Amino acid sequence: MTNSLNAQGFLETIKARRTIYGIGKEAVVSDQTIQSIIEEAIQHTPSAFNSQSARVVVLFGEHHDKLWDITTETLRKIVPQDSFEPTQQRMNGFKNGYATVLFFEDMAVVESLQQQFEAYKDNFPTWSQQSNGMLQLVIWTALEAEGLGANLQHYNPLIDDEVKQQWSIPATWKLIAQMPFGKKTVEPNEKEFKSVAEKVKFVK
Ligand SMILES: Cc1cc2nc3c(=O)[nH]c(=O)nc-3n(C[C@H](O)[C@H](O)[C@H](O)COP(=O)(O)O)c2cc1C
Numbered sequence: 001m002t003n004s005l006n007a008q009g010f011l012e013t014i015k016a017r018r019t020i021y022g023i024g025k026e027a028v029v030s031d032q033t034i035q036s037i038i039e040e041a042i043q044h045t046p047s048a049f050n051s052q053s054a055r056v057v058v059l060f061g062e063h064h065d066k067l068w069d070i071t072t073e074t075l076r077k078i079v080p081q082d083s084f085e086p087t088q089q090r091m092n093g094f095k096n097g098y099a100t101v102l103f104f105e106d107m108a109v110v111e112s113l114q115q116q117f118e119a120y121k122d123n124f125p126t127w128s129q130q131s132n133g134m135l136q137l138v139i140w141t142a143l144e145a146e147g148l149g150a151n152l153q154h155y156n157p158l159i160d161d162e163v164k165q166q167w168s169i170p171a172t173w174k175l176i177a178q179m180p181f182g183k184k185t186v187e188p189n190e191k192e193f194k195s196v197a198e199k200v201k202f203v204k
Pocket residue numbers: 017018019020133151152153154188191
């Protein structure tokens with residue numbers, strides 16, 4: 001199979017992905033395009049032992065709004081009332097987006113692997129998280145490539161029970177992350193980089 005994107009082109013796409021907090025509801029691409037991105041990403045992102053334990057639910061429209069209402073009300077119970085305003089602003093920012101990707105891991109798959117491969121028992125939960133992170137990056141980057149802004153949030157486990165109940169999520173699916181996305185309304189700040197020499201060694 002030929003590959004239309006060389007490494008440089010691929011890395012340009014990787015570099016272009018940023019955390020975008022300013023997201024709006026205006027449609028940038030069709031829902032069908034978003035659905036295809038998610039389907040391709042989940043099919044082709046690797047997983048340990050090809051376990052394919054990642055699960056994704058994409059909430060559009062009123063379901064997206066409901067998620068951020070649930071999160072807001074959950075946080076309201078634990079954040080002091082007189083300092084809630086920044087949290088409210090943050091929640092409004094996510095709710096302003098077009099849709100949210102919920103990332104899960106099916107722990108039934110992970111546990112089954114632990115039983116089958118006793119020697120790797122302790123590794124499977126770590127690998128499951130790593131694979132899910134890979135999927136998050138693939139989806140985040142693909143959304144960016146379509147001109148959408150996204151960010152990554154972790155209101156789990158606080159919201160797990162209500163999310164499961166609201167959208168009839170199977171009991172074995174563990175919520176890992178939430179990725180609200182939408183039309184970019186604010187460009188990201190300049191990013192600071194540690195020197196690459198501090199992070200990489202080439203041994204020849
Ligand atoms: C594993 C992981 C967890 C993250 N968790 C959060 C989070 O809970 N909330 C948030 O606002 N950003 C979160 N981020 C976003 C990072 O803060 C962000 O990616 C980092 O500062 C680099 O900025 P960039 O995404 O613009 O390149 C997370 C990123 C990663 C990779």
